[in-house]
Amino acid sequence: MLLIPCPWCGPRDEAEFHYGGQAHVAYPEDPAALSDEEWARYLFFRDNPKGLFAERWSHTAGCRRWFNAVRDTATNEIHAVYRVGEPRPVIA
Amino acid sequence: MSPRARTTRPPGVDLPDHPDRLWSPAEPKRAYDVVIVGGGGHGLATAYYLAKNHGITDVAVLERGWLAGGNMARNTTIIRSNYLWDESAGIYEHALKLWEGLEEDLGYPLLFSQRGVLNLAHSLQDVRDSVRRVNANRLNGVDAEWLTPEQVKEVCPIVDISPDVRYPVLGGTYQPRAGIAKHDYVAWGFAKAAADLGVDMIEHCEVTGLDVRDGRVTGVQTTRGPIAAGKVALAAAGHSSVVAGYAGVSLPLQSHPLQALVSELLEPVHPTVVMSNAVHVYVSQAHKGELVMGAGIDAANSYRQRGAFHVIERQMSAALELFPVFARAHVLRTWGGVVDVTPDASPIVGLTPVEDLYVNCGWGTGGFKATPGVGWCYAHTVATGEPHPLNAPFSLERFTTGKLVDEHGAAAVAH
Ligand SMILES: Cc1cc2nc3c(=O)[nH]c(=O)nc-3n(C[C@H](O)[C@H](O)[C@H](O)COP(=O)(O)OP(=O)(O)OC[C@H]3O[C@@H](n4cnc5c(N)ncnc54)[C@H](O)[C@@H]3O)c2cc1C
């Protein structure tokens, strides 16, 4: 089980959280203007790297707030957590 | 064997011994007509049918670990074809028909056992969906029955059908021709048969790049040097995004850990396979006597072949709810694999934007049952450059056209 450091509550068991998938995916500004190809990209395609991944978590059984994390999907190590709206931290 | 049969012989004594080497490990040549990336069940079956059905034998299967050490070694071997949509019935039923003659075809024992699969319904909506699926299956020539709780109990006497549990059993769908097989033997059978026909099995050879020139793939870079290829067929399961990415092809996949576990060896108590989406568990009993159980994926993306313990805990409490008799069984072993999940819970099998590069992926939690069927169709696709009619609906383009094959109802926890 992951130990996830909620930016507000500190480290808690993964079982307290809900996963939200890739972070920083913006809703298209003008969806009607998109081609089918672009709409498909937005709807169905998410990054799936083996390595650093910026993702969303919600602390559902705690403060109930959403936040972002950068986790290495090859090792599960969490390198950073940050609040929604903040830029993705650069990991050396 | 009848459900209540008891034997004084210890479980497992009737199983064949571990075989000697069934194929000779090959040294990579400098070039092949077809290079298959990934030596799991799908890669091996594809190699076999390329050689057998299409006479293409200048083929290498490149595997970064040992042959069939990925999900092929980790799955819970459930075989069934009772999916909802016509497209799915087409490919899964083709696979099931091949399973029915596969031991003979490969000349190798697979312990294929058509002991049936029960999918339980626990709510009125479950019941409606299940009955609809039974009707859809029958229209497609797939054997399917709707069973009342009492009939469920007849098929599997250890299921608790009392009405006062948290999720009472309201009935279930039953596919008598469904069942299980011995996954390792399936891999070895395909590998041996393909190697006998001239296919090179190359282990400890990781593909680290794809050579693309003028929109066409020309070879692969590997940890054992570059290999030129007329065609490249990807069959890398959980690592499909990584490998396709080497050619700049992005796939609508997310890789997740999926866990399973076995109990200690027990007397035969469980005659069939029972799955329940609502309480989130499925159980069968292996030939040797272990109870084999699994549940759903871990929520977060990961390439680690292990999952979180709370997922196992939840799955065990669900199992006890259905099978109170398991209360004193011990867990012997848990493990995980990395599965490639698509947005519509259906696979992607076909062409890519890069010429001569083919993709087979997205089987997620349920691709073992498809092994012979997809091998057959993927081999056709690679050999002819055109999808087989049975895998044509599972193109990469469907995510752009919107013609999805949504099998979440039949595939959620159910593998
Ligand atoms: C716990 C668990 C339970 C399951 N239960 C069922 C079930 O009951 N019924 C069912 O139908 N399905 C089940 N599945 C799903 C099934 O196992 C998979 O869908 C299926 O095995 C995928 O095809 P494969 O056998 O070719 O995959 P794999 O065996 O994973 O083969 C892919 C191979 O590609 C190799 N590879 C990856 N990257 C590279 C590279 N760069 N270079 C070279 N080689 C590479 C990997 O090492 C691997 O050996 C289960 C899966 C898991 C994990």
Ligand SMILES: [Zn+2]
């Ligand atoms: Zn919190």
